[in-house]
Amino acid sequence: MFPACGSGNSAIELTISxxxxxxxxxxxxxxxxxx
Structure with missing residues (x-):
């Protein structure tokens, strides 16, 4: 998932865990x- 924060190019991908x-x-x- 990509938590809502910053801009599209500063997002990080995280697992739910x-x-x-x-x-x-x-x-x-x-x-x-x-x-």
Whole structure:
């Protein structure tokens, strides 16, 4: 995935596991809940 940040030429590709590890997230948010 490509997290939204900076411009197209400064983006980095991360796996979901890499994103979880580097962001130090606690949990995922269900943004589709109720749809």
């Amino acid at each position: 890499e994103l979880e590890e580097t962001s130090k997230c606690n949990t995922w948010v269900n943004v589709c809940k109720g749809w």
